[in-house]
Amino acid sequence: MENRPLEYDYTVTKMFMFTTIALGIVGMLIGVILAFQLAYPGLNLMLGEGLAEYTNFSRLRPLHTDAVIFGFTLSGIFATWYYVGQRVLKVSMAESKLLMFLGKLHFWLYIITVVAVVISLFAGVTTSKEYAEFEWPIDIAIVVVWVLFGMSIFGLIGIRREKSLYISVWYYIATFLGIAMLYLFNNMEIPTIMASAPDGSHVGGNWWHSISMYAGTNDALVQWWYGHNAVAFGFTVPIVAMIYYFLPKESGQAIYSYKLSLLSFWGLMFLYLWAGGHHLLYSTVPDWMQTMGSIFSVILILPSWGSAINMLLTMKGEWQQVAASPLIKFMILASTFYMFSTLEGPIQAIKSVNAIAHFTDWIVGHVHDGVLGWVGFMIMAALFHMAPRVFKREIYSKSLMTSQFWIQTLGVVLYFTSMWIAGITQGMMWRAHDEFGNLAYSFIDTVTVLHPYYTIRGVGGLLYLVGFFMFAYNIYKTMSARPVEESELQSASPMGA
Amino acid sequence: MDIAQLQAYGYFALTVFLVIGLYGYIYHLYSKRKNSDGVDYEEYSNMALHDDIDDTPVASISDDKKK
Helix, strand or coil: CCCCCCCCCCHHHHHHHHHHHHHHHHHHHHHHHHHHHHHCHHHHHCCCCCCHHHHCHHHHHHHHHHHHHHHHHHHHHHHHHHHHHHHHHCCCHHHCHHHHHHHHHHHHHHHHHHHHHHHHHHCCCCCCCCCCCCCHHHHHHHHHHHHHHHHHHHHHHHCCCECCCCHHHHHHHHHHHHHHHHHHHHCCEEEHHHCECCCCCECCCCCCCEEECCCHHHHHHHHHHHHHHHHHHHHHHHHHHHHHHHHHHHHCCCCCCHHHHHHHHHHHHHHHCCHHHHHHCCCCCCHHHHHHHHHHHHHCHHHHHHHHHHHHHHCCCCCHHHHHCHHHHHHHHHHHHHHHHHHHHHHHHCHHHHHHHCCCHHHHHHHHHHHHHHHHHHHHHHHHHHHHHHHCECECCHHHHHHHHHHHHHHHHHHHHHHHHHHHHHHHHHHCECCCCCECCCHHHHHHHHHHHHHHHHHHHHHHHHHHHHHHHHHHHHCCCCECCHHHHCCCCCECC | CCHHHHHHHHHHHHHHHHHHHHHHHHHHHHHHHHCCCCCCHHHHHHHHHCCCCCCCCCCEHHHHHHC
16 A cells, blocks of 8 residues: 555545535525515516416525525534534544545535425425424434534544644534534424324324424424524534634634633524524513523624624734735625624614514514625635635635625625614514504515515525626636646635636 | 522522632633643644644644653
8 A cells, every 4th residue: 555645635625615605506506596486476476377386486495595594504513523523633534534424425415404494395395393394204313414514524623633632623613512402392292193182083194294392482492492593503613613723724814812702602602502592582481581582682792793803803903914815805794794793683683673573574684684794604704715725726816805895895784784684674664553552564564665675685685696607607617717736725825817 | 598599599509609600701711721731722623724634633643642
């Protein structure tokens, strides 16, 4: 056997980079279609009456949310884990045949699960729980995929050369543990073939169908404990893991305060799990729980801003890099949007603000400045940083990357500003009444007023999608761009014109 | 003692515990480097900056085993 020097093995990273891009395109494309369907309802029938079942808003909506959460974002988390994990633990996947096998198995089972999810959601098979629509056979497959992810994390940690765990590794561990706990408890369900009615008769139904073990207010509480913490452990914790590695590495700057990163980590872990109640303000949930949700949401500003400010201060004295490198631009804007949405969220969670904001488009706007500005930008930046290292080639085009940055930034700004206006308008109109308490507007009045903002939102989403295609093309062309030496890959990524 | 009173004592005790925990942890972060074998946490940033497979680890597992 030839005696080659040990290298990091990015096979599994590359596989998940591919699904990050492919599922990102799917999820965002469906999102843009949905946005235009809201502005122009005729688009619900875009493929004709016969296929309306598959093209209407309600059928496509879970496909959008699940494709961007469990497709794009999760693939990005897996891709970066298999990259960052090896590097900060200073151990190669090539050193363990078992870990390599588990990594590949992780990928292929993930693909099978994605196919099952897409088919079942298109067919209208759903448990009707938001972000947890999958029926029990798919839930079991997801648990297996997740356990494989965990085996990879702890397997790599087990054979590491670096004694301590870098801050990003802590965040990846938290992602694994957090989602495992949330997913299991929220998806406690009973297949209907095993259930019987109170009178003892058999319930039956499709073999794949199940009902939740919780009902009524309890179901809502568990659902939003899950739903909000899916944001925590899917959209926050692993993305913070990414920025703590990729920003220092790309800029060549040490983290401004490593101690602050640790303090923020434990702060986030302690606080986030209690905040889910803010989704159920003014509902049948006990009042103290609603208040607790509000209070914990407001305190959450501290650890969130702790991480975000830590990242911005990491650039201290090196701000010229933000002007010079589009890759740093993506990460600095991501960090800024993280600050922005972690301030906006707590504001919306205050009861009196929520009285206007609840159920309106402002909430949709809030989610999207978080996911487009923070999650999307950070995952794309991570892929841009990883591409030259896994392909040993320079990034195909710097100017394409810069154009993409500005097009997508404009898209995000159009998205959240239109949704702010739409949401607050909606909230005010729903509440308006005359001196006798009669409502001043009917629902359709709000729909008419909101039409221009829905169109602007659609345009914003379309710009972001166009930018995503530019990103996909840039990564694709990077695979055949100018080869680079190892010495060019130390910090700032090499980029072609 | 009725339940409300018990809750109030519990709430107060928990708050004190959390405050001590928080400040204790901050004290730990700053004081650790002063010990003879303590680590300065700020050096941990180098785990990302020097992460080639043949770079020297900030603190190596194998060093630990030698002791």
